[in-house]
Amino acid sequence: MKKLHLIGLAAASVLALSACSAGADTTAPAGSDALTPVTVGVIPIADTAPLYLGLDQGFFEDEGLDLTIETATGGAAIVPAVVSGDYQFGFSNLVSLMVANDKGLPLKVVNSAVASTGDVTSDFGAVIVKGDSPVETLADLDGKTVSGNSLNNIVDTVMRASIDRLGGDSSSISFVEVPFPDASAAVENGQVDAAFVVEPFVTAAIESGQRVISYGYADFDVNLDVAAYFSSAATVDGDPELVTKFQAAMKKSLEYAQANPDAVRAIIATYTKTPPEVLAKIVLPKFPTEFNVDAVTALGEAALKYGVVETAPDVSTFLP
Missing domain, CATH: 3.40.190.10 (Periplasmic binding protein-like II)
Structure with a gap:
């Protein structure tokens, strides 16, 4: 079942964002039990294209998940929804997750999401x-x-x-x-x-x-991981099977996005009002399936230096 909702986006914009809703499919994959509903909160930007592709390609259905995508302007809106259980998973930049970790919010990083191209003359x-x-x-x-x-x-x-x-x-x-x-x-x-x-x-x-x-x-940092998918500690500890299924579907989605840049550009057109001539020129990020530990460590140290966090995260426990 494919569902896509839109919430809380800024209205005044030359490139106003919109959401598209795919047709409902109430049939579970052959030989499977009923799909498990799962909601993921994201920012509708190029970074999150793999999630939309995973929905479109059926990777989440393959794992027994009925995915709904909710959109917002930033992690500040997504984090509370994940903590409260309204969303099972969310997308946010790593520093926002470090801040949440520093404040004792019960969040867990579960998947990599997006990283720098590694090119200081052309990045996303x-x-x-x-x-x-x-x-x-x-x-x-x-x-x-x-x-x-x-x-x-x-x-x-x-x-x-x-x-x-x-x-x-x-x-x-x-x-x-x-x-x-x-x-x-x-x-x-x-x-x-x-x-x-x-x-x-x-x-x-x-x-x-x-x-x-x-x-x-x-x-x-040319190897910088920028964002991640995360969940609440309650979900990670209380429903590890759901988390494992989400991780498997995201891994397929990230690998597919990395290997199919044209598909990434095409899917972006379905959830943003980006003109085709712009889509053809945008710089796509990398979609890694693993984190670069050294770059995440450097990011945590910078967050500490500039007072964003009081304690730099221990990446051995911060990352999955």
Whole structure:
């Protein structure tokens, strides 16, 4: 059974996001028991394409799961829904999950999700400015206003680290929260001096005449894992069979996405209103099935350095 819902997205956007609902199929796979309902909360961006592909390809049905995808603007909305049990699984950047871990929230990372391309000249996450902006590098952002989709997460953490490494002063920057779909417009109208966005909004910004001054994830670490799928401790401990089935379906989905970039671009068109000419040009991330422990460790240390967490996570227990 394929279901897709949409919640809480920013309305004002040149690239407004929408959800598509596949036709219901109440027939379980041959020889299987009734499908187990499972809800996953995600951000509808290029990063989450494997989940949509897994639904489309039947990988979740193969594992006996009846998947519903719920969408939101960021991990701040998804985490509470997972903790409360409204969602069985969620998608969030790793720093937000580190913050949750640091605060004692009962969350467990269960799957890798998305990682940097490893190319500092072409990645799926970037810092954009107006075409005529005097800002040329991250070090030029001192005293400026910069947006991310949420605060005290991976966006401002990796930016602070790179800015300071380049000789800038990240403590002088005002970070503000602007949803990814609205960020390019915020740059263009002068609401912010720069914005960190991810695909398909990077390419859309470039197409509109804006410039990239940093491919932020790759600039921090070319092997950076950016996000993960997670669940509550209650689900992990209380229903390990469900978690194992979800992990198996996600592994198939990630492998399929990595091997089929054209399918990734096509599926993105079903849950975002991205023009075909933009989809053809977007930079796709890597979709790994394993975490890069060294990069996640460095990310945790940066989160500690910039006061995002009080204690860096022990990756031996933080990661599955």
